[in-house]
Amino acid sequence: MIVGTQVVERLAELAKLGAYDQGIDRGLFTATEHEARRRFAGWARAAGFDLEQDRAGNLFARRRGGGDGRAPIVVGSHLDTVRTGGAYDGAYGVVGAMCALERLNAGGTQTEHPVEAVAWAGEEGSRFPMGCLGSGAYAGLNSIEAIEALVGDDGVRFVAARDGAGGLLPDVRVREGFPRPAACLELHIEQGPIMERAGVRLGVVSAIAGQVRVEVEVLGESGHAGTVPMIARHDALAAAAEIALALETLARQLGECVLTVGHLVVEPNQTNVIPARVVFRVDARSVDDERVDRLEAGIRDECARMEIQRGVKCAIKTLERRAAVSMDGGLRAAIQEALGGLRAAQRDAHGNLDIKVMEISSGAGHDTMCVATIAPAAMIFVPSAGGRSHVGSEYTAPEDLELGVEALTRSIVAVDRLLSKK
Numbered sequence: 001m002i003v004g005t006q007v008v009e010r011l012a013e014l015a016k017l018g019a020y021d022q023g024i025d026r027g028l029f030t031a032t033e034h035e036a037r038r039r040f041a042g043w044a045r046a047a048g049f050d051l052e053q054d055r056a057g058n059l060f061a062r063r064r065g066g067g068d069g070r071a072p073i074v075v076g077s078h079l080d081t082v083r084t085g086g087a088y089d090g091a092y093g094v095v096g097a098m099c100a101l102e103r104l105n106a107g108g109t110q111t112e113h114p115v116e117a118v119a120w121a122g123e124e125g126s127r128f129p130m131g132c133l134g135s136g137a138y139a140g141l142n143s144i145e146a147i148e149a150l151v152g153d154d155g156v157r158f159v160a161a162r163d164g165a166g167g168l169l170p171d172v173r174v175r176e177g178f179p180r181p182a183a184c185l186e187l188h189i190e191q192g193p194i195m196e197r198a199g200v201r202l203g204v205v206s207a208i209a210g211q212v213r214v215e216v217e218v219l220g221e222s223g224h225a226g227t228v229p230m231i232a233r234h235d236a237l238a239a240a241a242e243i244a245l246a247l248e249t250l251a252r253q254l255g256e257c258v259l260t261v262g263h264l265v266v267e268p269n270q271t272n273v274i275p276a277r278v279v280f281r282v283d284a285r286s287v288d289d290e291r292v293d294r295l296e297a298g299i300r301d302e303c304a305r306m307e308i309q310r311g312v313k314c315a316i317k318t319l320e321r322r323a324a325v326s327m328d329g330g331l332r333a334a335i336q337e338a339l340g341g342l343r344a345a346q347r348d349a350h351g352n353l354d355i356k357v358m359e360i361s362s363g364a365g366h367d368t369m370c371v372a373t374i375a376p377a378a379m380i381f382v383p384s385a386g387g388r389s390h391v392g393s394e395y396t397a398p399e400d401l402e403l404g405v406e407a408l409t410r411s412i413v414a415v416d417r418l419l420s421k422k
């Protein structure tokens with residue numbers, strides 16, 4: 001049985017669902033996202049796995065384990081995309097999990113724990129305003145009632161979308177509640193340039209960065225662009241620009257953190273009117289929560305400085321705050337050992353060509369950071385060409401996709417053995 005090229009073929013198949021000239025747009029419970037889950041269910045049935053879904057929209061394909069009544073090892077990612085998504089973010093981790101389970105079948109490998117390939121619902125938050133919607137529900141971070149009350153950006157309520165044509169699969173059993181897993185694994189593209197630049201093909205994730213999102217409103221004073229002297233101005237945009245640049249400098253000085261001002265609204269936004277009001281949003285991240293705190297404090301300091309220097313008024317509102325999540329040490333060690341075996345096997349097959357492996361932190365959020373709050377969790381990365389992600393040109397080489405699936409398969413076995421000793 002040849003399972004080697006399936007990951008590439010299936011990703012190409014999924015990439016057609018929701019494709020348009022800017023990339024892939026596949027929001028949760030749309031017709032194309034529904035079709036992606038339908039394909040996943042088809043692969044699971046063909047391999048003899050048991051299918052279940054839950055009320056958050058998560059879909060599970062279960063390969064039975066040998067041990068009695070053990071909780072499953074859940075392995076997966078998401079099938080939804082941002083509005084200008086690529087073919088690999090999320091989809092690779094779902095298809096990769098399915099291919100890994102098939103490799104266990106092909107190799108006749110028995111695990112003690114059941115292993116579930118899972119498609120977590122709505123990770124990107126691109127239709128309903130909640131990131132990691134399905135994995136957050138599964139981990140109990142958000143109640144199903146709160147999720148059901150969400151309204152999509154198209155005005156459709158979550159419940160209506162879930163119970164409609166693009167929603168839950170009609171022929172799959174609905175699981176009650178959200179059972180706790182034994183462990184959680186996720187295979188994902190890096191979405192950054194670090195591995196490619198270092199010539200590394202596999203990454204073992206050490207931690208997922210914490211994040212804060214802050215909205216700042218700067219109130220200045222409007223006036224005629226031609227008549228108000230420079231000395232008499234309270235320009236809201238000039239103040240906002242100074243704050244943004246000062247924060248960029250602060251992030252560079254601190255190091256091991258990133259800060260972005262990626263959203264800015266100017267009022268009245270007229271060429272010949274001094275800006276009266278500016279609203280901008282700051283996104284700051286680090287695997288070190290203290291650095292995130294210092295960046296957030298920096299926003300307050302810079303706003304206070306502008307109030308004095310430019311006579312503007314600043315209002316600061318924290319929109320979202322999330323602590324950094326460390327990946328489980330035991331799982332990471334088991335994965336490193338499994339990758340050691342993979343490297344040795346590759347050396348035997350290809351002479352001296354060794355595969356480089358590195359520990360890497362994730363600046364992007366992932367479903368695993370939610371599930372990590374209820375079970376030991378770990379992630380494996382493969383490189384992203386040019387570090388590109390959330391764009392149609394996102395790309396990972398087929399040989400890296402294949403290698404990642406083999407790494408995941410071996411890691412599942414290693415984690416099963418580790419947890420079975422306990």
Ligand SMILES: [Zn+2]
Nearest residue numbers: 078089090123
């Ligand atoms: Zn993703």
